[in-house]
Amino acid sequence: MRGTVARGDQTAANTHLDGQRTPGRDRARRVAYTVLRAVAQRDSYANLLLPRVLTEQGLSGRDAALATELTYGTLRNQGTYDAILDTCVDRSLRSVDDEVLPLLRLGAHQLLAMAVPAHIAVSATVNVARRIVGQQRARFVNAVLRRVGARDREAWLAILAPDHSRDPVAGLALRHSHPEWIVSALAEALGEQTDTPTDLTETRHLLTAHNERPLVSLLAKPGRATVSELVAEGAHPGRYSPYAAELNEGDPARMELVRQGHAAVQDEASQLVALALGRVPLHGRDQRWLDVCSGPGGKAALLANLAGQSSARLLAAEVRPGRAGLVAEALRGTVADAGRVVVADGTRPPWQAGAFDRVLVDAPCTGLGALRRRPEARWRRAPESLADLVPLQIDLLDQAVAAARPGGVVAYVTCSPHRAETTEVVAAVEARRGDIERLPAVDHILSVVSHTPPSEDEPTHHAVQPRHTEQAQALTGLAAGSHGEFAQFWPHRHGTDAIFLALLRRRE
Template sequence: MSEQSRSRQQRPRKGGRPRQGGGQRSGPPQPRDPARRVAYDVLRAVEQRDAYANLLLPSLLNERGIHGRDAALATELTYGTLRRQGTYDAILETCVDRSLSSVDEEVLPLLRLGSHQLLSTNIPPHAAVSETVDLARRVVGHHRGRFVNAILRKVSARDLEAWTEVIAPDRERDPSGYLSVVRSHPRWVVKELARALGERSKDGLVRTEELLIAHNERPKVTLVAKPGRAKVADLEESGAVPARYSPFAAHLPEGDPGAIREVRQNRAAVQDEASQLVALALSRVDAHGSDGLWLDMCAGPGGKAGLLASLAGQGTARLVASELQPARAGLVANAVRRAPRDAGRVIAADGTRPAWKPGSFDRVLADVPCTGLGALRRRPESRWRRGPEDVARLAPLQHELLTRAVEAARPGGVVAYVTCSPHLDETDVIVRRVLGERGDLELLRAPDYLDEVPDLAAGPEGRYVQFWPHVHGTDAMFLALFRKKSD
């Protein structure tokens, strides 16, 4: 659903504030405009403290007792502003008489928040301006409130289509620049996504634009029913709808997933469908011999570990889930808790300095740290805080972890290399390098283990799996499967 169509469902009354839902509110007294205030607080924390909106927003909504229409509006304003930030900044650059980087850090989120209401929602322009200016006066003072008022009135002089004609580069001459501004992604991200899709600028970047549009749509909330503990049918009773591909997945059309009984009982969890499927693929490969011990060597925060422990518990295997950071190891421990046969064990260990003997495991998952460019639907702020230097910084770690994963597998065992990024330097380049360095690895054809999903094949001879938001409705998860050759 588009941001604009969601706005119609929560159209505010005159004055810009939504009608209050029924029932009693809990928590402390609310400010005059709780939805805009919480959106502003999240946007400011994202900008100044590198906070993650998907973690902070639910926490603030709960802490301040914000529910119903106010919570829906706060969610729309937060994520809509983050997704369209690049477009709004290009517009604001033309409205501010100095560099946008010189605008006070407390004020810039207000300008972006007001621009989103003016250009991408059905909130009446006078309400969008007046309510944002009122918030500005409360949080940054009257003087800077007047500045916000003046800039937003300039923004309101044109609609988004008219502004696009003013700010966007010529599409034929500079397709990457055009898409960067109009679809609100850094230029380098546009270019790298086009490269991963195999598109060149002279071809028009049609598929690249489809992907960028998908990044700016609100993703579905996807649940996983942990095998042996819950079924998709159980989630359907709570209003979820079976997903397209994973036998364990269901989409929740609306509501709080934490309110679902199976989630509260740790028998289900929130997990993207592609994340479920890469774990499932690893479990489907013939291990060529014993199949009693599995390893998830970068397990935090525990989504894939929780599913793998349940899959292992369905048979005779056990999972060791390793996580470097103790706090994240605690999250993993909760994810694998009460797996069938207590098949999950968690250790706090560094995957680059293994706490296990080489050749100990029948199956190994290396879900390595990455730029997260495959999850920009759910973490839109990541596109603004990542740069090419992050790819260069992470590549040595990714190479090291895949190498250690291969060493952890016994001869004949299986290794899965997974990233939540389609960037070729984090996927194909790493895989080819490790294959070139070792003579004991066979690259399997990963799509063969996910026959239920079309259009997955990527890489040499179509041996990799690459999910895409605009094709599969999932995160852009990458998977390469290897078998360690026997002596």
């Protein structure tokens, strides 16, 4: 299974990007610098900006691959590089301005993680510096990078990383380039102790997985596209979700089915939690579905198309009007026109209590489960954000349960494995209300995984046929919570984002 075995370091992954200096490679370095600077100065998102800059600069093939590796690799390893750079500048790294700092990080990545000869890594980066920040600052970049290149990554880590037996969290944080608070939170979610001398083996595997390039997962929207059609466009079938395909390389936005809105980029764990909600057996009415926090509309699109196949309807709510617009876009062309969007605050809902049969709360969260795909996110979040997020998550889930009819089902989902945002939120809402029954989330996910989707002309999504059980067997290690009643996906175990699911039934 991909993602289970942690790869030692990033160096081996990049040997194909040889270190010649050609005009294309130099442009790739400038593209990476443009994105890194925008991330540092304007809080831009690399995954949104990079494709735009690549298109603007007309980069494709190996040069685009180099720009992508330089951008993502530098952002992922930023913590490690900053610690090394800090010892290579005469003053504090904090005093280096945000036009020059991305150049130093970019150079450090080529020197310490890529198979680029040191003299090319330095001269090519200094060349970019000269064009953008001027001769004087380029000389500074040159001097610092020469010091960085004096040792390889392991030699630097041997000097800088705290002794593992003394401070395992700080050691892992430096070696794998994560803030310490995130390492501690992830270790706790994995059930590993951080307050006693320990090797934190699984935490290390998870951090390693965060620094590897994930494959692009695609969703064939139910009733609108099939996995076979995505395969015909160059993808291969996904591992678990009956609607998933994966793309090894290439830009998914260029695929015909994606351009037409019949398919979309979506992690397999995200698909499975939405499918699990859509498939939980219900007694009685099953017509009204609600997605409380729907922007930008990934799960809403899946659910609305499922709903449309069984004459149910989805209401997709989103508090931010701009994001509600994205949801409307994602719902365009839904089977049986089964999706509607409303701008609404899920903590003060405009809908009637008890009106819905199935409810999804995909709550705003720290996003610690998607660190593979959003390489800058680990440096943006602070533990203090939990003080705002957790009360909001509790209110949203409380109101979501109130929105469900007695016997209706609620899925509480986060893209974070942090306990404060997952099991503890469910427990807090249960303590507030007396009408919640926990359903076995893993069983419902496995039942989704072991079934084949209906063919296009099948009238209802409930009519499913058994699929191979291999996929279900590969999904071990999913159970979370004191009795294993919740599901927690993990990048290093399942090759997916770390998505959490609690399935709750409102008691009759």
